[in-house]
Amino acid sequence: MAPLHCRARRRPTSLPFLLLIAAVHGCLPSEAPRAATADAPTTSAQSVAPHLDRVLADYVDERGLVDYAALRADRQGLDAYVAWLARVEPSTLASWPRAGQMAFWINAYNGLTLRLIVDHYPIATAGAALVEPDAPANSVRQIAGAFSRISWPIAGRRTTLDQIEHRILRARFGDPRIHMALVRGARSCPPLRREPYAAETLDRQLDEQARWFLHSPRGLRFNPATERGTLYLSSIFRWHMDDFAPIKNDNGEKGLFAFLRQYGPPALDALQPRGTVIRFMRFDWRLNEQPSREERPIAKGL
Numbered sequence: 001m002a003p004l005h006c007r008a009r010r011r012p013t014s015l016p017f018l019l020l021i022a023a024v025h026g027c028l029p030s031e032a033p034r035a036a037t038a039d040a041p042t043t044s045a046q047s048v049a050p051h052l053d054r055v056l057a058d059y060v061d062e063r064g065l066v067d068y069a070a071l072r073a074d075r076q077g078l079d080a081y082v083a084w085l086a087r088v089e090p091s092t093l094a095s096w097p098r099a100g101q102m103a104f105w106i107n108a109y110n111g112l113t114l115r116l117i118v119d120h121y122p123i124a125t126a127g128a129a130l131v132e133p134d135a136p137a138n139s140v141r142q143i144a145g146a147f148s149r150i151s152w153p154i155a156g157r158r159t160t161l162d163q164i165e166h167r168i169l170r171a172r173f174g175d176p177r178i179h180m181a182l183v184r185g186a187r188s189c190p191p192l193r194r195e196p197y198a199a200e201t202l203d204r205q206l207d208e209q210a211r212w213f214l215h216s217p218r219g220l221r222f223n224p225a226t227e228r229g230t231l232y233l234s235s236i237f238r239w240h241m242d243d244f245a246p247i248k249n250d251n252g253e254k255g256l257f258a259f260l261r262q263y264g265p266p267a268l269d270a271l272q273p274r275g276t277v278i279r280f281m282r283f284d285w286r287l288n289e290q291p292s293r294e295e296r297p298i299a300k301g302l
Contacts, residue, residue, distance in 0.1 A: 064191020
């Protein structure tokens with residue numbers, strides 16, 4: 001596979017954008033673009049993910065967390081999207097441009113993960129035996145075969161979530177930014193966008209995902225004043241380290257460090273790959289759900 005060349009770092013400099021990064025720690029835009037009709041002959045968000053736009057806008061908050069209880073009670077839109085995936089003709093999918101196909105499969109992964117969780121929500125009940133005792137009780141890992149065995153009809157085939165990730169997205173497209181876009185339903189995942197991916201906006205959306213994930217503590221932690229050459233990264237980078245190897249930047253750096261400098265915080269500019277110790281943070285597999293009313297902090301004065 002040809003090396004993926006990093007563009008020169010494009011850092012947003014406007015005050016509103018910087019305030020957004022500081023305020024939400026990597027969370028994403030609150031409104032999803034909407035196309036006019038579900039039958040439009042384009043690869044817009046609406047055409048590659050009909051119904052999913054409203055699901056994401058209505059049940060995902062500004063932190064990328066999901067209100068699974070409400071989604072389970074009002075699941076018609078999600079069910080309609082999953083039914084549409086099964087009706088997509090393989091020839092139609094093949095006719096879309098590369099970016100449209102990539103957006104289709106990213107949306108399918110995230111939408112099917114939502115459906116998987118809703119089908120089993122609440123995941124763990126009192127006294128129930130755990131599928132994986134070392135994982136939290138309210139984790140998608142407590143759903144037997146969640147990623148490797150449960151399959152879904154999509155565009156003329158039955159496909160598991162693992163197959164979408166590894167055999168389709170990683171194997172066919174070779175863009176490591178997908179790891180900033182795929183959301184496995186866990187708190188340590190990148191935040192779930194409140195809009196679907198679309199061909200026309202895919203490159204920008206993936207850049208935003210990479211940048212915001214690496215500006216949030218769930219993606220990267222580095223304090224040059226106190227940690228002196230120790231870089232803490234999400235375990236996602238450990239699991240998929242080889243996917244970052246083809247990357248090069250204008251400074252001649254390759255691999256993961258080229259990616260981190262492209263999308264990470266400015267503090268990384270002073271970091272030297274030689275002598276840097278990378279530690280991978282423990283992955284939090286608790287469900288990426290919005291806190292219940294009982295769990296939410298009470299505002300002062302109320």
